[in-house]
Amino acid sequence: MIRLLVGLGNPGPEYEATNHNAGFWWIDAVARELKASLVPDRSYFGLVARVNRPGDQGPLWLLQPQTYMNLSGKSAAALARFFKIAPEEILVAHDELDLQPGQVKFKRSGGHGGHNGLRDIHAQLGTPDYWRLRIGIGHPGVKAEVVDYVLRKPSPTHGEAIHESIAKTLPVLDLILAGDMERATMKLTAKPPRPKPPRPEGLVTPETKP
Numbered sequence: 001m002i003r004l005l006v007g008l009g010n011p012g013p014e015y016e017a018t019n020h021n022a023g024f025w026w027i028d029a030v031a032r033e034l035k036a037s038l039v040p041d042r043s044y045f046g047l048v049a050r051v052n053r054p055g056d057q058g059p060l061w062l063l064q065p066q067t068y069m070n071l072s073g074k075s076a077a078a079l080a081r082f083f084k085i086a087p088e089e090i091l092v093a094h095d096e097l098d099l100q101p102g103q104v105k106f107k108r109s110g111g112h113g114g115h116n117g118l119r120d121i122h123a124q125l126g127t128p129d130y131w132r133l134r135i136g137i138g139h140p141g142v143k144a145e146v147v148d149y150v151l152r153k154p155s156p157t158h159g160e161a162i163h164e165s166i167a168k169t170l171p172v173l174d175l176i177l178a179g180d181m182e183r184a185t186m187k188l189t190a191k192p193p194r195p196k197p198p199r200p201e202g203l204v205t206p207e208t209k210p
Contacts, residue, residue, distance in 0.1 A: 003089040004061045006076045008117040011066040020150040022095040022135040045075040072117040073124030091131040099136025102161035106181040107132045
């Protein structure tokens, strides 16, 4: 079960619409879906929302670190430690250069791939064993251009694809929170059913027999 959702990004209006803030966009979408309000909390160095869940599941926490990307772990680890949330109960949403805009994928554990937000979360949690939601933003094609690329706005086409991919995750949010990433992935990647071919004109059916 997932108890903490963390979206990565940079605070401030100058970064709000940039590729690097895709994790923030996802948390905003989840907060709207759950009718939760993110409010500043200095104890956890971020914007925080608490969502009460039925039964004995305990609360769900939403977090947008306000520490700037390179210190994301300071915020995430502070909240996780206080509420005794294990790494495997955390899902971190972040922008992913290695996926095209419109693609989203789940991953647990593994390296940080050069992502500075993940790098600091690794360091602060002391383990890479947490879930990630990788939100594709595409790659500029040249490594030297990556920093400028992630800190600028996506093109209108890419931006639309990114926000559509975020919207696609909301119908499977219950599966995500249950920790059933396999079923969530199957539903996300399922192709819509093929439309039935039109019935040929003049075909006699039981309903149309004279």
